[in-house]
Amino acid sequence: MIRMLLRVLGHEYAQPIRRTVALMTTTAIAEGLSYALLVPVLRALFGSTPGDAWPSLIAFGAVVAVYAALRYYSDLSGFRVGIALLRGMYQRLGGHLARLPIGWYSARRVGEVSVLASEGVLQAMSVIAHLLAPFISACVTPLTIVAVMLAFNWQMGVAALVAAPVVAAIQIWTGRSMAAADVERAERGQEATGRVIEYLQAQPVLRAGGRTVERFRLLDDSLREVQRASRRSILSALSGAVGLTLVVQTMFTVLLVLGAYLALGGSIGAAEVLAILVLAARCADPLLSLSDIGGKVRNARAELARLDTVLRTEPLPEAAEPIQPVGHGLEFESVTFKHGDRTVFDDVSLSVPEGQRLAVVGPSGAGKSTLLQLLARFYDVDAGAVRVGGVDVRAINTEVLMEQIAIVFQEVYLFDGTIEENVRLGRPDADEADVRAAATAARLDEVIERLPGGWATNVGEGGALLSGGERQRVSIARALLKNAPIVLLDEVTSALDPVNEAAVHEGIERLMAGRTVVMVAHRLRTVQRADHIVFLDGGRIVEEGSHEELLRRSGRYAEFWNMSLTPAASE
Template sequence: MITTLFRTLGREHAGPLRRTLALMVGCAIAEGLSYAFLVPVLRILFGDTPSDIGPWLIGFGASVAVYAVLRYVSDLSGFRVGTSLLRGVYHRLGDQLVRLPLGWYRADRVGELSATASRGVLQSMSVIAHMLAPFVSACLTPLTIVVVITAYDLRMGLAAAAAIPVVTAVQLWSARATAATDAERAARDHEATARVVEYLQAQPVLRAGGRTAERFRLLDDSLDGIRRASRRSTIAAVPGMVATTVTVQTAFTALLALGTYLAIGGDLAVPDMLALVVLAGCCAEPLLSLSEIGGKLRAARGELTRLDAFLSTPPLPEPARPMRPQGHDIEFDSVVFRRDGRAVIDGLSLAVPQGRRFAVVGPSGAGKSTLLQLLARFHDVDAGSVRIGGVDVRDIATDVLMSQIAVVFQDVYLFEGTLEENVRLGRPDATDDEVRAAGAAAGLDEVIERLPDGWSSRVGEGGAMLSGGERQRVSIARALLKDAPIVLLDETTSALDPENEAVVRAGLERLTAGRTVLMVAHRLHTVRDADRIVFLDRGRIVEQGTHDELVRRGGRYAQFWEMSVGVASPVRAS
């Protein structure tokens, strides 16, 4: 676990953690050594000259004072390092989020990432501030006391040492017995987090269906799953706790019996026997606390492992020798892309000349949006290559690649802030006049006139203060402001009303003029004017051509066209 902790924190935070760990080790050893004064103190106290106890009491007090100072410094260092590392881990988390390929962000990772970024990070870092010191003390203080006992009496020391492997074996057995239930509990927890997010997002649908008072079954099931997993986890932990308690108590009883036997036989003075038994008793409390600390550490280790796995997720590799594209044409060359073992794109080849508009249509799941994602390097292909201006996208630096592409998605996300700030995301260094011009070209003027604060109006989280069509206009304004030579459009008008669709289409016409365009659409009337239409099915190009050519051909596109317009095509009617 310590190794995982160092790896998660990164090299820059390893030094403070090592120093804190060294302080904790020194504190635990000092605590054990302070008990060494109990033997001479009790020996003199029960001997013939109890008045000679003064120097030993002073020594005992001094050793306790040294331990107290070390404990204070150790705990303070733990809290400070824990707080500092918490901030550092959040920075690493943020840095990793912007490095990961966009294809990594699947919908099923929302709850997992939310739980990891909140409770997972806090629980992982609480190891340093709250759990590491007690754990180190529970392990090293009894070992130090055993060494002290051995120094005073070899027989009693060996008997105490014999209990160490037994207690260790019990702890390992307990950890293995609860590992599966702990993992299930964590998985159920993450699932419930995702269901809570889903429940919040589903409120409009639930309310529209008149189910506001009805409990959300999926969320209830996940919460019941947490309850059952928690119960199984608790039940699984009980045998380990009982076994630890019984083992420690048995070892102490055996040590007491051995001491009594030696004292009765005259091989060990009674004061020495009492002192060594007291020392053995000092081992019991930290050993008994191992079960509780171990359970907390196992839970934290699970979160730490998940955090480490996230931080260790490799980003898409940057090219060692970046190349700049020579032009803005697009080429897919024998591209193969698999997801979950299934070929989403299967041997596809397609060339989009510079300045031309190509449309990709086809049934759901055909791989249309995946084509755009591969071009924007959300993912890397499994075989073949995707090229811009004759250069493989894998050989183009990420910032250069992103500068070449403007993407307009169907689902537009706006950040909490003003309308102007959201448009400026397209090009932060743009002048006010350029921002206004992009907004006008995207049809934002009439929206701005309606808003009380115009360009300074706040849009709310996710753009909640704007309609879907208005958010789409902001997205187009961003793309216009970016002024990239390649434009990718993904179902940009499929969810808009006729009025908004007309405005958005006018904005898209301005956006795509003179640029290389690859668009995905379900509404076939939006692609009639494309220079070329590509019909995709199961990751392969079934047919391609202009709208008129494909309709005359009477193939798959013609069938889709018939369904979209609601009448038979001339070819089909003949």
């Protein structure tokens, strides 16, 4: 467990963890030794001179005081190290997730990461703060007490010692029998989390279909599977808990019988028998707690293993010797890219000279948005090369690449904060004048003027408190503030009303001025002013040229253009 923890977090945490484990072990030994002084105390109290118990009582009090101090410092150390580990795990997990390719985030993995980033991390990191001290105490304190019993009477000590391998065997057997049940329960829990997310996202569709009262079958099925898996896990743990209880009770009964036999034979005094039975009773509590603590430790270990699996997922590789791009031209050279079993691009080549605008059109599923994602290196190509400024994006440092590119997506995500904070994400160190100028250019100032809070208005999680057009204006202002030489636009006006569409178009025109632009659009009127247009279909470029050239050819682009004019003509 500790080795896996260090592998996941890094060996810089090895020293404080080892120091905490040593302190907790010393505390557990001190606890066991303190009970050893009960033997001379009880012997004196039940002897002919009870007053002789005072020295042993004083010694017992002193040892208990030492134990209390050790326990305080070991618990404090556990909490401090646990907090440090928790902070380190969140930092490492967050940094790693930010470097994983976008294609890794399937719907299933989003649910898995949601569980891991909340419940999973807390459960795994709670080992040091909450579980390690009780676990060490449950293992070490009884062994120390058995050693004390051996020192006072070897027969009863050996009888108690025989239980140790039996307890260990039960723990090992219980852990192995529960391993499969724990894995199944975790998988069912992650699946259920994904179904809950799906259910929440599907609310507009369900309500539009009049199914607001009807139960969601997929979610119900997954929750029933969680219930079945939890029941199997509990049944697996129950046999181990019952077995452990029987062993502890049997051990105590054997010691009682053996003590009575030795006392009647005169081999040991009644006071010693009573003291050893008190010690044996003190062994019972931590041993019985092993079942519960062991289960929690196994669960934490399972979460840690899942975290380890995520952290072992290889991010997109960084170049050992990054190359600085020269210029801002873009190029696809014989690019082949597969998404799962589906070939999205098959030997695609195109180029966008610096300062020019490329429009990408085509039917849904043709790979238009994927083309933008490859330029931003959200994925790596399977064959060929994607170049920015004449350099393969795989040879450019990720931070340098992102500095060159501003992206405006169709679905804008805003962070739960103020409008100004979301705009400043484009360039956090920008001065106030630049922020205000970007807002004016994006016509975001019109939105800010009518909001009661102005710049300090909170946008809500995901920008839920703003309309779609308002979110797009924030996104364009953010891109303008970034002032990147390359702009990628993905269907930015496809779902806007005419007023917001006009405002967004004005902001987009200012954003594109003097920059290298690649735009994806369904509304073909937005691409007329592009320097070059490519029509994607079936993983290939089937047509390319200027707007006028493509119309003269009367091919696929012209067909799409005529279809886009039909609704307007009918109106």
